[in-house]
Amino acid sequence: MSPPSAAGVPYRLIATDLDGTLLRRDETVSWRDRDALAAAAAAGAAHIVVTGRAVPWVRHVLDDLDYNGLAVCGQGAQVYHAGEHRLLTSVTLDRQVAGLALAKIEAETGPLLLAASRDGLDGEVLVGPGYREPGGMLPSVAFRDPEEIWAAPLNKIYIQHPRLDDDQLAAAALAAAGGLVGVTMAGPGTVELLPLGLTKATGLSLAARRLGLGPADTIAFGDMPNDIPMFDWAAHGVAMGNAHHQLKAVADEITGSQEEHGIAVVLERLYG
Numbered sequence: 001m002s003p004p005s006a007a008g009v010p011y012r013l014i015a016t017d018l019d020g021t022l023l024r025r026d027e028t029v030s031w032r033d034r035d036a037l038a039a040a041a042a043a044g045a046a047h048i049v050v051t052g053r054a055v056p057w058v059r060h061v062l063d064d065l066d067y068n069g070l071a072v073c074g075q076g077a078q079v080y081h082a083g084e085h086r087l088l089t090s091v092t093l094d095r096q097v098a099g100l101a102l103a104k105i106e107a108e109t110g111p112l113l114l115a116a117s118r119d120g121l122d123g124e125v126l127v128g129p130g131y132r133e134p135g136g137m138l139p140s141v142a143f144r145d146p147e148e149i150w151a152a153p154l155n156k157i158y159i160q161h162p163r164l165d166d167d168q169l170a171a172a173a174l175a176a177a178g179g180l181v182g183v184t185m186a187g188p189g190t191v192e193l194l195p196l197g198l199t200k201a202t203g204l205s206l207a208a209r210r211l212g213l214g215p216a217d218t219i220a221f222g223d224m225p226n227d228i229p230m231f232d233w234a235a236h237g238v239a240m241g242n243a244h245h246q247l248k249a250v251a252d253e254i255t256g257s258q259e260e261h262g263i264a265v266v267l268e269r270l271y272g
Helices: 031-043 055-064 093-108 146-151 166-177 200-210 223-235 245-250 260-271
Strands: 013-016 046-050 070-073 079-082 086-090 113-118 126-129 154-160 179-187 192-193 217-224 237-241
Touching: 031 046, 031 260, 046 200, 055 070, 055 079, 070 200, 079 200, 086 200, 093 154, 093 166, 093 179, 093 192, 113 146, 146 192, 154 166, 166 179, 179 223, 200 217, 200 223, 217 223, 217 260, 223 237, 223 245, 237 245, 237 260
Parallel strands: 013 046, 013 217, 046 070, 217 237
Antiparallel strands: 070 079, 079 086, 113 126, 113 154, 154 192, 179 192
């Protein structure tokens, strides 16, 4: 599974977020981005998709893209071999700790709107009353009794609030329960509770190690605050033009948006 010899290649590993970065709003990848990634691969660079989506929510996208490499899914919880349709590693959320974290957050904010992602290749996403699914584009199963959340192992819990915006809710959750769970914002309407210490960098480091690569070999592309740990880990972090202001503030470089072939703009400069 090692990448080809890459003497003189600026970065031997290209890590790309999916939504808002590699994928355009219609869930396609531009031909210019595809060609730039192919040219980088021909020069000796490996490509790893690093996404907040759990495997069941990303598998069909990777299949449509004919992507056969490693993918880091579930905010770093899962390393998935797309070519073999096989889950290589998986980290789950302690449900007792997560329940305590939710109680602490709700004690400060009032009732939350909830969804949850179950572990595994076919893990369901459970969506509770009032929870607004981002874009309405991902398959889910409705629940009414919150106790259903705890019936099987989970990757993460999604939270929303009827009045607080994403930044306010993430800050409130971190203040109330940051010692129990990880808190990240993965996209509009998508604040998540994760196993403490888990980030995209966790999964990316595991996937890179399987390729014999490390931080110094890596250029990373992203658009949301959940990509900050990945930027901290990689040698070079590139924020998309449509990125959240928190990510732009820590990026080494800002490129065009996903609709403007932002990944290709950078890769064409580096790899030709």
